[in-house]
Amino acid sequence: MIRLEPRRSHSQAMVYLSPVLAIVMTLVVGGVIFAFMGKNPLEALYTFFILPISNSYGVSELLVKATPLVIIAIGLAMGFRANVWNIGAEGQLTMGAIFGGGLALYFYDSQSVFLLPAMLVFGAIGGAFWGAIPALLRTRFNANEILTSLMLTYVATLFLSYLVHGPWRNPEGFNFPESRPFPDAGLLPIIYDGTRVHLGTAIAVLVVIAGWLLLSKSLIGFQLRVVGKAPQAARHVGFRQKRMIWFTLLLGGGLSGLAGLFEVAGPIGQLQPSISPGYGFTAIIVAFLGRLHPVGILFGGLIMALTYLGGELAQITLGLPNAVTGLFQGILLFFLLACDVLTKYRIRFGSIAAKGRTA
Amino acid sequence: MDWIVPFTLTVITASTPLLLAASGELITEKSGVLNLGVEGMMLVGAIAGFAVTATTGSAILGIFASVVAGVLISLIFAFLTLTLMANQVATGLALTIFGVGFSALVGSGFVGFAIDPLPSLSIPGISQIPVIGPILFGQDFLVYFSLLVVFGVGYFLTKTRAGLILKAVGDSHHSANAIGYSVIKIRYLATMFGGAMAGLAGAYLSLSYTPMWAENMTAGRGWIALALVVFATWRPGRLLAGAYMFGLISVMQLHAQGAGIHVPSQFMSMLPYLATVIVLVIISSDRAKIRLNAPACIGQAFRPAH
DSSP states (O other), X not given: OEEEEEOSSOOHHHHHHHHHHHHHHHHHHHHHHHHHTTXXXXXXXXXXXXXXXXXXXXXXXXXXXXXXXXXXXXXHHHHXXXXXXXXXXXXXXXXXXXXXXXXXXXXXXXXXXXXXXXHHHHHHHHHHHHHHHHHHHHHHHOOOHHHHHHHHHHHHHHHHHHHHHTTTSOTTSTTOSOOOOOXXXXXXXXXXXXXXXXXXXXXXXXXXXXXXXXXXXXXXXXXXXXXXXXHHHHHHHTOOHXXXXXXXXXXXXXXXXXXXXXXXXXXXXXXXXXXOSSHHHHHHHHHHHTTTOHHHHHXXXXXXHHHHHHHHXXXXXXXXXXXXXXXXXXXXXXXXXXXXXXXXXXXXXXXXXXXXXXX | OTTHHHHHHHHHHHHHHHHHHHHHHHHHHHTTOOOTTHHHHHHHHHHHHHXXXXXXXXXXXXXXXXXXXXHHHHHHHHIIIIISOOOHHHHHHHHHHHHHHHHHHHHTTTTXXXXXXXXXXXXXXXXGSTTHHHHXXXXXXXXXXXXXXXXXXXXXXXXXXXXXXXXHHHHOHHHHXXXXXXXXXXXXXXXXXXXXXXXHHHHHIIIIISOSOOTTTTTTHHHHHHHHHHHTTTOHHHHHHHHHHHHHHHHHHHHHTTTTOOOOHHHHHHHHHHHHHHHHHHHHTOHHHHHHHSOTTTTXXXXXXX
């Protein structure tokens, strides 16, 4: 029989240890799964987690994949702290790509230096707009933001599909469902030659710093921390919940939109029916892996980006289905949530009666 | 009027998985547990049912496997949220992410497999009656079972002692515990029932609705089922009406083209999701009604004092 005994205060050691513990447990379970699939577990784990970053190009690809994850997760984490469950980041990402990318397509022969900055602004606005809808529906009509933000993800994806199959299809594209390629002025500059690492990666680092400042130094950051730790106290002091909902959904949406724009103006270079391998959902795990803290999220983003790279490599070299990545991500989140309990409780085995006798 | 029968048949088949999954979730939520992992549980049920049917050739075994799979995966959720008191929202999301990945992994070996769809009931004579014959007496047994489930859930909640205890646990877990009911045990059972029904809903998709396996084949139906429970204000009668209304909306895209309506297919495909949002807004804005019907303890962890 397992019993949980509350700790007097959160264990600081466990705050840092529990994500590490969760990763170790995920690796063990992953090894077992690989063995079940008839692969050598150690070789498979090596292919999955070491081989992808064993050369400098691999590391650069890790940064490319971590960029959207980190940017989105920073925004989501602010909401999760305040119990605002925006799980529609994938849709907000898509809307950002549509808004910002649409601008590039409208000025497809532009050479203006203002095009890219304008696209960034439009991308953020597109995402924030898509995040504003659940915010409005929650604050005005009391509708659950979990369900509305997720439903809007399907709507955004279908809308993008409509655009690239219809009005925005490349007239010179042999009928493929793709837009024109963006003009050079609408592409993110590569910041490290010979790789795909783009300006967005540098901006992601700035977002981490800004997120950290926001959380530790600003009033709203203080409120977010208090709401997360003591919701009743926050209500007594008169923190306005509606403001939190608006702030976190606009911020989360805006950052997701920016991340979406970075994808289409960076590695992809045009609009396509599919522009993200589920970054918006994986960012939820990144936020938890980083313990809802911007610096933690930076590490969490790198680790989750590794699961994407490892999944691709394992597919090529070991013939493992790509779905292994999703499975790993789900298992990791389970273990994270399970290990979280260690920060708040001590685990005791045996019944109280047994304990009474030994005491 | 030739279209009435085929149209009604597609509405019924589109509604059935929603009805099954939402009935299960309704019981789970009535016990005070919010399991957002319906989509993941449906996917696991869908692949379990399909894989077993495709390998053994027996749909009965497949359906049984989907229920078992749904229960097992719901137990992961129950252990994390009820025993370890993890956050229910986050754990539900994890369950869906896990279910998507797990089903895709198992299913990667079954893409392109063909199986026979579930046999439909065929009563000589009666099933051939024009219009009502095929609609009322020509479905496969899961359709009838889904109706049985929703009526059973209604009966259970209002007419049985166990149902009253379940509601008590969902509305005031401390009082229920003080009277001597095991809150955790009852919530485990309610969560398992939700898992079983979600698994069955998945099996209906992969064995009857479209007898094949495709990654993410639930396409958000698990989330729509969650919204349906809110739409129904946790009442089985309204759940039945809501599921059929959503079934109707989701098949409109199939028939629009035939009816000469030329809207891009993507916009027709948006309808169920937009309808979900609109319906949620309409129902949720009546705060008094939600407060009256929602289980008061929903989503809250309960730590037994002993």
